[in-house]
Amino acid sequence: MWALVLAIALYPARVFLEAKLGWSATRIATLIAIIGVLLLGIPTAMVGNSFASKIFGAYESYEAGAMVVPPPSDSVKEWPLVGEKMHGAWREAAADLPRFIEKRQPQLKSLSSWFVERASGAAQSVFLMIGAIIIAGIMLAWAEPATRSMRRIFISFSNNELGPELHQLTTATLRQVAIGVIGIAFLTAMVFGATVALAGVPAAALFTLVALMFAIMQLPVTIVALIAVGLLWSSGETSPLHNTIFSILIIAASLVDNFLKPMILGRGLDVPMPVVLIGAVGGMMSGGILGMFIGAAFLSAGYQVFMKWVDSESDSAITDTKSNQRNSNESNS
Template identity: 45%
Template sequence: MNLDQETLRKIVTTDLTETLIKVGLIAFLAYVCVRVFAPFSNLVILGVILAISIYPLYQGLVRRMGGKRGLSATVLVLALLLLLGVPMVILGSSFASQISEVHQQFEKGSFTVPAPSPKVAEWPLVGERLHTAWSEAANNLPAYLEKNAEIIRGYTRKALAMAANAAGAVLMFLAAIVVAGILMVYAEAGSRTVERILIRLTSPTEGPSLLKLSVATVRSVATGVVGVAFIQALLLGMGFLLAGIPAAGVFAAITMLLGILQLPALIISLPAIGYLWWAEDGSSTGMKVVFTIYFLIAGMADNVLKPLLLGRGVDAPMLVILIGAIGGMVTGGILGLFVGAVLLAVAYKLFMEWVDSRSLDTVVPAAPAEPIDTDTAH
């Protein structure tokens, strides 16, 4: 059937208009869904990460409790809230109060560094140099603060904002544990749904493999890197609080950051031991010995936790994890430190999987060698 140009133009115009309307409606629907989901995105993402990380522990608990998934999830969530939530609340409040106190002292102009005790100079190897540097800092700090007041004020405001977000981050983490418990109960149905989505986006063979890759990456990074640093920070932070070491919450946060950077926590625990024996706070020698042993064990706990939690290792390069952790902390605070490392590692693994699969598809097989005609050769 032959169509004139006018009729053909009307058909094309009608199809184009309908297509644009459909695309516009889909874009509007996607925009509305994103706006509705945005306030809960951090909570859901963190809940999914926690659910994937502790799911093997949940499966073992389900087997022990006779297959009761709901009861197992409830017990596990309550245990995590007790073991992790209580120390997080204590250290979080300590961190916020200490940062706020420093900011107030700087605003009032009363921030000072106390002069070192003469006993510091008697410490072996570093005592004399440390005493000299400490004394110079104590003597010259007021002039330095006055000279760089505006710059330092900007940093203290950022630190104060981070401290203000500490309470919200702790509550978010506790809520994410509850969300993780709910997700684990429906993990099988959720896994099938995600697998169907990935199959629809890729292929029946690539979809399941991408799901397994994502789960393995999340579990290895969240438990083997961030999880180890988090547990070690809680152990040392609670020890600092019980031992009466100043700025325990701040040192706990620094310990977690050092753990993600793959630096030993002894960098924090050894100076804490030195302060413990130097400070004249009336503590008995027996208590100092107990805390010294505890700080040494907690400072080296990563040597036991990493093989226990890391499994077969983290395939993502450590540089990717570090960038994700630091970038996440800058953009999302303390929780961003956790989520950023995991998400960037997953994105890297998925991208490299796509690169490798496309590279294999484009490899051109070598042409077979042509047989030699012996008759013509002679």
């Protein structure tokens, strides 16, 4: 399913590159697949290698007794909800790290197990996406025959008139959701992350990742922005003017998707934008990110079929009314 979604979303790129480079469809599809694998695989390998090196380095430093935890600043106490507890635990770790680890060994063991499970799940997702990109490249190479086959399938489920319309609508919906949800979420996260980094907020990369997940899940990125603004003001390292300007910019950057989504999502479709958005949100709630595409496609196609039925019934009712009026007039005559 992921390969199908990727192939549909990337097909315009294949057509564009084919026209520009003059290569065959097979070569262009292979090039797109290689680029996709490299874009996903190289950063993942770099992050994994860096993470593993830091973990092993920290372990060796701890074994040698050279690991030192710096004491927390007083501003940690002002963190909402967890400030006091975080400051106390941090100060205890800074005073005697081995005793701190020994005292909280059960909690740290469960935390490490949870972290390992999440890391392995993330690695599996990356390998899944790499496999989906490779299969999508194969689908792109055979896009035209596959399109004709899919159109025949849609016709077999409906009729010669409605089948091609539903096929075109489903394809366009998947493509628009890829651009209107995933694309806009990525753009929003990049703008937000750049603004947070320029403002000097700590952990800008983490804020960017959280903003990306919020935008994909259709949650307000403004929540993340308010936390970033709170950290900016609590740092005490910048002037009030700097904080005011960047607070406005951070909140404005978190609203990028609110302005772009209505303009992009549903454009070029015979389906209202709220129908596509509701299908995407509902599908994501029931089936994750992949369900977002399936939900939007199914609800859009269902809306189209329903409205076709309504229009046919309305036309039939109007025809029957006119026929009855004609018969009544003839009998009166």
